Amino acid sequence: xxxxxxxxxxxxxxxxxxxxxxxxxxxxxxxxxxxxxxxxxxxxxxxxxxxxxxxxxxxxxxxxxxxxxxxxxxxxxxxxxxxxxxxxxxxxxxxxxxxxxxxxxxxxxxxxxxxxxxxxxxxxxxxxxxxxxxxxxxxxxxxxxxxxxxxxxxxxxxxxxxxxxxxxxxxxxxxxxxxxxxxxxxxxxxxxxxxxxxxxxxxxxxxxxxxxxxxxxxxxxxxxxxxxxxxxxxxxxxxxxxxxxxxxxxxxxxxxxxxxxxxxxxxxxxxxxxxxxxxxxxxx
Amino acid sequence: xxxxxxxxxxxxxxxxxxxxxxxxxxxxxxxxxxxxxxxxxxxxxxxxxxxxxxxxxxxxxxxxxxxxxxxxxxxxxxxxxxxxxxxxxxxxxxxxxxxxxxxxxxxxxxxxxxxxxxxxxxxxxxxxxxxxxxxxxxxxxxxxxxxxxxxxxxxxxxxxxxxxxxxxxxxxxxxxxxxxxxxxxxxxxxxxxxxxxxxxxxxxxxxxxxxxxxxxxxxxxxxxxxxxxxxxxxxxxxxxxxxxxxxxxxxxxxxxxxxxxxxxxxxxxxxxxxxxxxxxxxxxxxxxxxxxxxxxxxxxxxxxxxxxxxxxxxxxx
Numbered sequence: 001x002x003x004x005x006x007x008x009x010x011x012x013x014x015x016x017x018x019x020x021x022x023x024x025x026x027x028x029x030x031x032x033x034x035x036x037x038x039x040x041x042x043x044x045x046x047x048x049x050x051x052x053x054x055x056x057x058x059x060x061x062x063x064x065x066x067x068x069x070x071x072x073x074x075x076x077x078x079x080x081x082x083x084x085x086x087x088x089x090x091x092x093x094x095x096x097x098x099x100x101x102x103x104x105x106x107x108x109x110x111x112x113x114x115x116x117x118x119x120x121x122x123x124x125x126x127x128x129x130x131x132x133x134x135x136x137x138x139x140x141x142x143x144x145x146x147x148x149x150x151x152x153x154x155x156x157x158x159x160x161x162x163x164x165x166x167x168x169x170x171x172x173x174x175x176x177x178x179x180x181x182x183x184x185x186x187x188x189x190x191x192x193x194x195x196x197x198x199x200x201x202x203x204x205x206x207x208x209x210x211x212x213x214x215x216x217x218x219x220x221x222x223x224x225x226x227x228x229x230x231x232x233x234x235x236x237x238x239x240x241x242x243x244x245x246x247x248x249x250x251x252x253x254x255x256x257x258x259x260x261x262x263x264x265x266x267x268x269x270x271x272x273x274x275x276x277x278x279x280x281x282x283x284x
Numbered sequence: 285x286x287x288x289x290x291x292x293x294x295x296x297x298x299x300x301x302x303x304x305x306x307x308x309x310x311x312x313x314x315x316x317x318x319x320x321x322x323x324x325x326x327x328x329x330x331x332x333x334x335x336x337x338x339x340x341x342x343x344x345x346x347x348x349x350x351x352x353x354x355x356x357x358x359x360x361x362x363x364x365x366x367x368x369x370x371x372x373x374x375x376x377x378x379x380x381x382x383x384x385x386x387x388x389x390x391x392x393x394x395x396x397x398x399x400x401x402x403x404x405x406x407x408x409x410x411x412x413x414x415x416x417x418x419x420x421x422x423x424x425x426x427x428x429x430x431x432x433x434x435x436x437x438x439x440x441x442x443x444x445x446x447x448x449x450x451x452x453x454x455x456x457x458x459x460x461x462x463x464x465x466x467x468x469x470x471x472x473x474x475x476x477x478x479x480x481x482x483x484x485x486x487x488x489x490x491x492x493x494x495x496x497x498x499x500x501x502x503x504x505x506x507x508x509x510x511x512x513x514x515x516x517x518x519x520x521x522x523x524x525x526x527x528x529x530x531x532x533x534x535x536x537x538x539x540x541x542x543x544x545x546x547x548x549x550x551x552x553x554x555x556x557x558x559x560x561x562x563x564x565x566x567x568x569x570x571x572x573x574x575x576x577x578x579x580x581x582x583x584x585x586x587x588x589x590x591x592x593x594x595x596x597x598x599x600x601x
Contacts, residue, residue: 097319099315099316099318100316102315103312107308107311107312124589125331125582126535126536126538126557126578126585127536127538128538128561128564128578129331129581129582130330130331130334131564132337132344132564132571132575133330133333133334133337133575134326134330135344135565136337136344136571137329137333139344152326156322156323156325159322159323160323188308213415217415217416217418218417219417219418220538220539223542224565237419237420237423238423251423252427255420255423258417259420262417266411267408270407270408270411273411273415273483
C-alpha cells in the first residue's frame with residue numbers, strides 16, 4: 001500500500017505487480033489538487049520549454065498527463081474537517097468522561113451497575129440504527145452537515161468508552177491520598193483536581209488517544225449525516241473511487257496520509273490497547 | 285446546585301474561616317448529569333423516536349407526516365424472503381469470520397507469548413490493522429484483490445488474470461463461484477481482527493500460574509494434554525469475551541463491506557447492516573420500514589449477547 005501511493009498511474013496497473021519502481025509524488029499531487037485539462041496552445045509552449053530543459057516538477061507532470069493544477073482539492077478540506085471534528089469531540093468526551101468516571105469510581109451511587117451498563121450498551125448499537133432518527137432530528141435542528149452536529153455526535157459516541165476506560169484507571173488509584181488531603185483541609189473538589197487528576201494522567205492520555213482514533217476512523221455516521229461542509233476524510237476517500245476512473249495512486253496517497261497518525265499512535269499505545277478495544281472491561 | 289455552608293475548624297492553625305464547599309452529593313450530581321443528559325438526548329431519545337417510526341409508514345423525503353400502520357412494517361419484513369437471506373448471509377459471515385479469528389488469534393498468541401528480540405515491534409505490527417479505518421482498509425484490499433494488478437493473485441501464483449480468482453466478482457478463471465466475495469470480506473475481517481483475539485488470549489495466557497505446568501510436567505503429561513486441560517480452560521473466559529465482542533461487531537459490519545464490495549456482486553455480500561443503510565437512505569428512503577428492521581437487528585444482537593453472557597456466567601461458576 002505504501003508502495004502504491006508512490007507509483008505513477010502506469011505502474012499501479014502494471015501486470016504483474018511491480019515490486020521495484022520509480023517513486024513519484026504523482027498520487028499526492030492528484031489527491032491534493034484540482035486540475036484542468038491543458039489547452040492545446042499551452043501544450044506546444046510546454047513542449048518547447050521541455051526541449052530547452054527548463055521545466056519545474058509540476059510542469060513536467062502537466063506535460064505528461066495533459067493537465068494543469070488549478071487549486072487545492074476537496075480532500076484538503078475533508079482532512080481539516082476530520083482534524084477539527086475528531087479533536088474537539090475528543091476533548092469534550094474526555095472532559096465529561098473524567099468527571100463522570102471519578103464520580104462512578106468514588107461514590108456509592110444508587111443503581112450504579114445499571115447506569116454503567118446502560119452507558120456501555122450505547123456503544124453496542126449498530127450506528128445505522130441510531131442514524132435514522134438522528135438524521136431526522138438533525139434536519140429539524142439544522143445540525144445536518146455542520147461541524148457542531150458531528151462534534152456532538154462523536155462526543156456522545158466516545159463518551160461511553162471514555163467513562164469506562166477512565167473509571168478503570170481511577171479504580172486503581174488508592175483513595176488514601178484523597179482522604180489524607182481532605183483531612184488536611186482540602187475540599188473534595190480540590191482533592192480531585194490536585195491529587196487524582198495528576199495520578200490519572202497516563203490513563204487520561206491513553207483514553208484521549210483512543211477517542212481520537214475512533215473519531216478519526218468513523219465512517220458510518222459521517223457518511224449519513226454529512227454531505228459537504230462537514231464531511232470527514234473516510235467517506236470522501238471512499239467516494240474518490242467514483243470520479244474519473246479509479247485513481248489508485250491518489251486513493252493510496254489519501255489513505256496513507258490518513259493512516260500515518262494512527263500507526264504512530266498505535267505504537268505509543270500498545271500497552272493500553274487491550275483495555276481500549278474492550279472498553280476497559282478487561283485488565284491487562 | 286446545592287452548596288453547603290461548612291464551618292471548618294483547623295486545630296493546627298487555630299484559625300477559623302468560613303468557606304463555600306460543594307458537598308459530595310452535589311459533586312456526584314454535577315459530575316454525572318452532563319454525561320447522562322447527553323446520552324439520553326443522543327441515544328435514548330432517538331431510540332424511542334425510531335420505535336415510534338417503526339410503527340408508521342413514513343419517508344424522510346416525503347412531505348407527509350408519519351402514518352400509523354401498526355405492525356405492518358414488522359410483518360412485511362418477516363415475510364420478506366430477501367431479508368431472511370441477508371440475515372443468513374450475516375450469520376454465515378459472523379460464524380466463519382469469528383471462527384477463523386479465534387483460530388488465527390489463538391495461534392498468534394501462542395507464538396508471541398515468549399519475549400524475544402523485537403517482539404515489541406512485531407506485536408505493534410500485528411496490532412496495527414485493528415486501529416485502521418475499516419472503510420480505508422476495505423478500499424485497499426479492493427486494490428490487493430484486483431485480478432489484473434493486485435498482489436493477492438500475484439502472491440498466490442496466478443499471474444494470468446484469466447486463470448486466477450477474481451475474488452470481489454465471485455469468479456474463478458471466468459466461471460462464477462458463489463460466495464467467493466463473501467470469503468474475500470471474511471479474509472479481510474480476519475486480517476483486521478485476529479489481533480484482537482490474540483490480545484485477549486495473551487492476557488489470559490499471562491495469568492496462568494506456572495506451577496500448573498510444573499505439576500503437569502512431573503506427571504509426564506503430554507503437551508496436548510497440557511493444552512486441553514490447563515491452557516484452554518484458563519483462557520476460555522477471555523476467549524468467550526472476544527467471541528462476544530466480535531459476534532456483535534459482525535452483526536454491525538458496515539464500513540468494511542462498503543469499502544470493499546458495497547454489498548455486491550449482486551447481493552452476495554449484502555450484510556444486514558448494509559441492507560438497512562440501503563433501505564433507510566440510498567434512494568429508497570423507507571424510514572418507517574428501516575426503523576422496524578433496525579429494531580429487529582437490535583433484538584437479535586441483544587438476544588445473542590444475553591445467551592453468551594449467561595453461558596459465560598455458567599462457566600465461571
